[in-house]
Amino acid sequence: EDQVTQSPEALRLQEGESSSLNCSYTVSGLRGLFWYRQDPGKGPEFLFTLYSAGEEKEKERLKATLTKKESFLHITAPKPEDSATYLCAVLTGANSKLTFGKGITLSVRP
Amino acid sequence: DAGVIQSPRHEVTEMGQEVTLRCKPISGHNSLFWYRQTMMRGLELLIYFNNNVPIDDSGMPEDRFSAKMPNASFSTLKIQPSEPRDSAVYFCASSETGQETQYFGPGTRLLVL
Numbered sequence: 001e002d003q004v005t006q007s008p009e010a011l012r013l014q015e016g017e018s019s020s021l022n023c024s025y026t027v028s029g030l031r032g033l034f035w036y037r038q039d040p041g042k043g044p045e046f047l048f049t050l051y052s053a054g055e056e057k058e059k060e061r062l063k064a065t066l067t068k069k070e071s072f073l074h075i076t077a078p079k080p081e082d083s084a085t086y087l088c089a090v091l092t093g094a095n096s097k098l099t100f101g102k103g104i105t106l107s108v109r110p
Numbered sequence: 111d112a113g114v115i116q117s118p119r120h121e122v123t124e125m126g127q128e129v130t131l132r133c134k135p136i137s138g139h140n141s142l143f144w145y146r147q148t149m150m151r152g153l154e155l156l157i158y159f160n161n162n163v164p165i166d167d168s169g170m171p172e173d174r175f176s177a178k179m180p181n182a183s184f185s186t187l188k189i190q191p192s193e194p195r196d197s198a199v200y201f202c203a204s205s206e207t208g209q210e211t212q213y214f215g216p217g218t219r220l221l222v223l
Contacts, residue, residue: 043201043214102152
C-alpha cells in the first residue's frame with residue numbers, strides 16, 4: 001500500500017526565515033508527486049507536479065525538489081500570506097488515484 | 111472558468127437523514143473525484159469517475175454511501191442514512207483526460223448531529 005508521510009505536522013516561522021517542508025513516500029512505481037496548498041475553509045490549490053528524481057520546479061518563494069524517496073518544498077524568505085497547509089500526494093499505478101499525506105500547517109509571523 | 115462548483119457549502123442534518131452533495135466539474139474535464147477530509151485521516155479518495163463511469167470505488171466506506179454521474183457536468187454523493195461519524199468536509203475534484211492534475215472545489219462541510 002502506498003504511504004505518504006509529511007513532516008513536521010506544523011511549522012511556525014518568522015517572516016523572512018527560510019525553511020523546508022518534507023514529504024517522504026513509500027510506493028511502488030511513482031508516476032508523479034504533487035504539491036497543493038490549502039487555505040482554511042477552501043479546497044486544495046495545485047502548486048507543482050514532479051515526475052522524476054532530480055527534477056525541480058519554482059514558483060515565487062517556493063521551490064519543490066524530488067528524490068527517489070522524498071520531496072522537499074523549500075520556502076525562501078516567507079511572508080505571512082504563505083501561511084497555509086501544504087499537502088503532498090503521489091500518483092502510482094495505472095489509474096488516476098492520488099494518495100495524500102496529512103499535510104503540514106505553516107504559520108508565518110510578521 | 112468557474113472552477114469546480116459544489117453545493118451546498120454547508121450542511122447540518124440529524125442522524126438517520128439522507129444527505130445529497132452535488133458537484134459540477136470544470137467544463138471539458140473527463141475525470142471526477144470525490145474526497146473526504148477529516149483531521150484524523152486527512153484527505154481520502156472515496157470514488158472516481160472517468161467519462162461518467164465509476165472506475166474505483168474502493169474508498170467508499172460502506173453501503174450507506176453511493177455516488178452517481180448521470181452526465182459529464184454533474185455528479186452526486188449520497189449518504190443514507192447519515193451518522194455522526196460521517197461529519198467531515200467533502201471535496202469534489204476534476205481533471206482532463208491525460209492530465210493528472212486535479213482541481214478541487216471549495217468543499218461541502220457536513221455536520222451530522
